[in-house]
Amino acid sequence: MIPAIRGTHDILPGEVERWQRAEDISRRLFERYGYAEVRTPIIEREELFAKGTGETTDIVQKEMYAFTDKGGERVTLRPEATPSLVRAFVEHALEQRMAAPKVYLFGPMFRYERPQKGRYRQFHQLDVEVFGMADPAIDAEVVDLAWALVAALGIVGAELVVNSVGCPACRPAFAAALVAALGADVSRLCRDCQRRAQTNPLRIFDCKVPADQPVIDALPHSLDFLCDGCRTHFAAVERHLGMYGIPYRVSHRLVRGLDYYTRTTFEILAGGIGAQNALLGGGRYDGLFRQLGGPDRTGIGFAAGLERLVLAMPEPRRSERRRPLFVAYMGEAARDAALALLRDLRRAELEAHMEYEGRSLKAQMKRADRLRAAFTLILGEEELAAGEVSVKDMATGGQRRVRREAVVEECRALVNGGRE
RNA sequence: GUGGGUAUAGCUCAGUGGCAGAGCGCCGGACUGUGGCUCCGGAAGUCGCGGGUUCGAACCCCGUUACCCACCCCA
Secondary structure, eight states, X not given: XXXXXXXXXXXXXXXXXXXXHHHXXXXXXXXXXXXXXXXXXXXXXXXXXXXXXXXXXXXXXXXOOEEEOTTSOEEEEOSOSHHHHHHHXXXXXXXXXXXXXXXXXXXXXXXXXOOBTTBXXXXXXXXXXXXXXXXXXXXXXXXXXXXHHHHHTTOXXXXXXXXXXXXXXXXXXXXXXHHHHHXXXXXXXXXXXXXXHHHOGGGGGGOOOGGGHHHHXXXXXXXXXOOHHHHHHHHHHHHHHHHHTOOOEEOTTOOOSXXXXXXXXXXXXXXXXXXXXXXXXXXXXXXXXXXXXXXXXXXXXXXXXXXXXXXXXXXXXXXXXXXXXXXXXXXXXXXXXXXXXXXXXXXXXXXXXXXXXXXXXXXXXXXXXXXXXXXXXXXXXHHHHHTEEEEEETTTOOEEEEEGGGHHHHHHHHHHHTOO
């Protein structure tokens, strides 16, 4: 057999129901907040992410599924959604056409990384973006939406962390201050931190090596280096979050990996998703539109990993599972009658199953049990002769005869009435 | 890209040099038309792959691939 590609995975019955549930809940929530779905191509020009996500990021430098297509074009499987959504928004002038510049997207993303728990090469994100709204109240709305999402999925014990990373006006000074504060201590840090000090000093805050922590704890905080505009903006975001009653923690150590973030950044953290702890992350990216050659518009949004959400979601309650019907028959004469009944049940919007292999009634009952059928409808020679159907309640074992003409309506009442 | 672990039935796993195993699941039976519980029977294996050592290898050695976990990175 030919196996699946490394880092990809099949989502099978038994697990796919959790995915469907996560997607249904998120979709309903996003629509309620005024967001509209957009579906963009999985394949894009490599340039979109080189310029958007950032030339210096690991994603672009070593994780993209990029190649030259048969027309000589440099293309890539998308590693994230934000640049695609910005592109689509500009390309189709959605600013003019949409009721509100708020979009969401579900779909697979691709990064060539070493797979581990909660991290795959083909993974799935849900993505929410608001374009052209600079008001700090919208930052708070997006954070509120993210928090509401986690709650709606039933995930408990999650933590919301917020920070501001400043803007091109104030961040360079902060980065310089970091390097200056490190000074000679750089040599005492781990090899990764020494590299970060060169390439992207802010990311030193991500370090998990215990020995490095005393040095990192003594480093200056981004919040102390914000320019007036960024400081005012962040204060307003905090005021709105407080007003909404959202429990959050400000952490100066929250620095995000993508180049385009400005001002507000946030993450929601949870346990049980392997070495990873970020369920979702996002922030403001006010320079991205221009970076991509578009008009000067602001942006803010977040992306959540579906695999991680599903991992963190609680087991569905038993009563939430479906309870279908099962049609059993005995003897060739009853087969056609059973097929007709099966079809009638389905036409009446009831979930109904049948065993086609002509096996013993015992085997059919076993199948009904496996399918967790609420009721089994039995058609044998006796029933056929009487123009009736035997209806067996699988929970109690009780059984009674119902007229064939009335059985579909009867089943509708039974199934709907028995729903918790 | 780096490090560690694992690979045996559909699933979870036992088996440290001498006949390939268990539990669960699957199929059948214990009433000629009744599921779950119990009992009986059955089917099911390239012991990841390639090489080596040995009278003999699932087991020891070398190589290789995949998966898992962690680093890194990030959702």
